[in-house]
Amino acid sequence: MNGGWRAQLRLLAVQGTWNYERMLGVGMGYAAEPLLEDLKTVDPVRHSEAVVRSTEFFNCHPYLAGLALGATARAEYEAVPGPQITRLRTALCSPLGALGDELFWTGVVPALIGVALSAVVLGAGWWAIGGLLVLYNLFRLGTGFWALRTGYGAGMKVGSAIGSSWLPRAVARVGPIAGFSIGLAIPLVAGWFLRGFGWSGGIAAVALAGVGVAVTRWFGPWLTSVRFTLLAMLLLLIFRRIGL
Amino acid sequence: MTELPPYGVIILVIWGTITALDLVSVPQAMLSRPLVAGTVAGWLAGDIEAGLRVGVLFECFALDVLPIGAVRYPDYGPATVVAAALAAGAPWEFGLGIGAAVGVVLAILGGWSLQFVRRWNARAIQHRTAALAAGESSAIRLLQYGSLMRDGLRGASLTALGLAVAAMIEAKVPLDRRTAVGLSLVAIGGALAAAINGAIRSAGRGARLRWLIGGAGAGILLAVLT
Numbered sequence: 514m515n516g517g518w519r520a521q522l523r524l525l526a527v528q529g530t531w532n533y534e535r536m537l538g539v540g541m542g543y544a545a546e547p548l549l550e551d552l553k554t555v556d557p558v559r560h561s562e563a564v565v566r567s568t569e570f571f572n573c574h575p576y577l578a579g580l581a582l583g584a585t586a587r588a589e590y591e592a593v594p595g596p597q598i599t600r601l602r603t604a605l606c607s608p609l610g611a612l613g614d615e616l617f618w619t620g621v622v623p624a625l626i627g628v629a630l631s632a633v634v635l636g637a638g639w640w641a642i643g644g645l646l647v648l649y650n651l652f653r654l655g656t657g658f659w660a661l662r663t664g665y666g667a668g669m670k671v672g673s674a675i676g677s678s679w680l681p682r683a684v685a686r687v688g689p690i691a692g693f694s695i696g697l698a699i700p701l702v703a704g705w706f707l708r709g710f711g712w713s714g715g716i717a718a719v720a721l722a723g724v725g726v727a728v729t730r731w732f733g734p735w736l737t738s739v740r741f742t743l744l745a746m747l748l749l750l751i752f753r754r755i756g757l
Numbered sequence: 758m759t760e761l762p763p764y765g766v767i768i769l770v771i772w773g774t775i776t777a778l779d780l781v782s783v784p785q786a787m788l789s790r791p792l793v794a795g796t797v798a799g800w801l802a803g804d805i806e807a808g809l810r811v812g813v814l815f816e817c818f819a820l821d822v823l824p825i826g827a828v829r830y831p832d833y834g835p836a837t838v839v840a841a842a843l844a845a846g847a848p849w850e851f852g853l854g855i856g857a858a859v860g861v862v863l864a865i866l867g868g869w870s871l872q873f874v875r876r877w878n879a880r881a882i883q884h885r886t887a888a889l890a891a892g893e894s895s896a897i898r899l900l901q902y903g904s905l906m907r908d909g910l911r912g913a914s915l916t917a918l919g920l921a922v923a924a925m926i927e928a929k930v931p932l933d934r935r936t937a938v939g940l941s942l943v944a945i946g947g948a949l950a951a952a953i954n955g956a957i958r959s960a961g962r963g964a965r966l967r968w969l970i971g972g973a974g975a976g977i978l979l980a981v982l983t
Contacts, residue, residue, distance in 0.1 A: 525783055525784040525785070526782060526783035526784070526901065526905065528781050528782060528783075528785070529782045529783055529901050529904050529905045529908070530878050530882070530900050530901050530904040531781055531782075531875060531878065531904075532875050532876070532878040532879035532882060533827060533875055533876070533879055534879045534882065534883075535879075535882060536827070539882060539889075539897060539900050539901060539904075540901065542889075542897045543897050543898065543900075543901040546894050546897065546898075560892070561891070561892035562892065563892075564892035564893075564894060564897070565889065565890060565891075565892045568889050568897060572826070575785060576785075610825070610826070614823075614825045618823055618824060618825060619823065619959045623820065623955075623956075623959065626790065626792065626816060626820065627972075629792055630792065630813060630816060631976075633792070633809060633813060634813070635983065638805075638809070639796070639805075642792060642793055642796050645787065645790075645792070645793070646786070646787055646788075646793065649786075649787050650786050650787065653785075653786070688964070688965045688968075689964050689965050689967075689968040690968070691959070691965070692956070692959070692960050692964075692965040692966065692967075692968035692969035692972060693968040693969065693971055693972035693975075694972060695820065695952070695955075695956045695959075695969065695972065696956065696968065696969040696970065696971065696972020696973035696974075696975070696976060697972040697973070697975050697976040697979070698952075698972075698976065699817075699949065699952050699953060699956065699973065699976060700973060700976035700977040700979075700980045701976050701979060701980050701983075702813055702817060702949070702952070703945075703949055703980070704980030704981075704983070705813070705980075706810075706813075706814075706945045707945065709849075709850050710850065710938070710941075710942060714938070714942050717942055717946070718942045718943075718945045718946040718949070719946070719949070720946070721942070721943060721946030721947070721950070722945075722946045722947075722949035722950045722953065723950075724946075724950075725946060725947055725949075725950025725951075725954075726950045726953050726954055726957075729950065729954055730954070737821070738818065738821050738947060738948075738950050738951030738954055739818060739821075739831055739861055739864065739865060739947075739951070740865075741947060741950065742818075742857075742861055742943065742944060742946075742947025742948070742950075742951075743858075743861050743862065743865075745943045745946070745947060746854075746857075746858050746861075746940060746943050746944070746947075749936070749939050749940060749943055750936070750940075753933075753935070753936045753939065
């Protein structure tokens with residue numbers, strides 16, 4: 514695969530041109546450019562068509578975009594008919610989005626954040642931050658390299674390559690770990706903060722958190738936690754201003 | 758807020774810009790996570806303790822965000838940088854609340870600015886539709902670099918605006934101790950609510966919920982023992 518490293522680097526900015534019309538489309542076109550370079554000398558017309566296709570609408574989890582990028586680039590070299598490549602791109606959007614979101618946004622990220630929060634609270638300081646950055650980026654970059662190589666290796670058969678890979682199994686396993694990690698971190702963080710305020714302050718903050726959970730679930734999605742906090746802060750400032 | 762020399766402010770703006778870019782555009786390496794953004798900002802502002810406290814607080818808010826699809830969410834990177842800078846130099850019990858108040862507003866503003874940049878990107882693409890349809894690689898590169906610049910500009914403006922507002926509040930809005938502590942408690946309560954909401958929503962009703970409850974039990978035990 515020529516241009517693989519450049520494509521990999523460009524995939525780090527695959528969401529650079531994110532917009533509501535083509536979503537990741539242009540970013541995918543930018544990342545596809547080095548992979549499609551050899552096609553220019555072999556078949557300039559096909560290369561031009563491939564570049565156009567690579568910038569069309571596309572959306573999936575950014576870290577798994579390499580699977581779609583590699584598969585479509587390989588398909589372009591194998592002279593698969595254009596409409597078939599477009600259908601493959603479209604078909605990959607939802608599964609790659611769902612798998613990536615579950616693996617990263619509701620799995621690896623909360624799992625590592627939970628561990629880092631607990632470690633900070635227990636006194637690890639900078640080590641916790643450094644560990645978080647190193648572990649996360651190793652996993653994220655490793656997944657990115659695997660995705661591009663697997664996509665390019667499988668071409669149009671990328672669907673079965675994903676199905677038989679580690680990805681679906683990892684998604685199933687990482688959820689409980691994330692749940693435990695976040696569950697562990699929240700009471701530790703609460704204790705870390707509230708220890709400095711005495712019993713009355715601690716009870717007030719925990720009560721406010723309870724009210725916050727209740728009302729944001731009741732009035733959501735309009736009343737988010739951030740808006741609730743802002744509202745509570747405004748009320749406090751008003752009460753203090755009028756001398757309560 | 759500690760007295761910062763001009764280069765100190767510039768470095769904070771650069772760090773805020775990096776965190777804003779990291780959120781969506783490039784490289785998504787966790788630099789925009791409040792825990793990282795806040796700790797580094799605290800270190801840059803000369804108060805790591807304040808940075809860590811603000812980072813942990815905003816990380817709790819960020820746990821309520823699930824950045825899937827085209828969902829809209831606050832931008833906590835520059836907000837945490839500004840909040841950490843504002844909280845620096847004071848005992849954290851007093852500085853946390855006012856830092857959080859400014860940070861929360863800035864985070865919401867950051868979320869809106871992200872929508873603005875996305876619409877701006879769409880307009881730029883529309884202007885180059887013909888070049889894209891002709892398969893011009895140079896048009897793709899121009900669009901990509903232009904979009905990254907727009908997002909960088911957004912991050913820099915947001916951080917600079919936040920630091921200016923923070924400096925103004927520091928100079929013109931003196932808070933008594935009770936109000937400062939009250940704001941800190943409200944910020945902590947709100948952040949815990951956000952973290953609990955995010956945890957419950959992600960847990961669903963299956964095995965993950967049981968693991969969440971198990972983790973919470975272990976956390977409570979550990980919090981009591983330490």
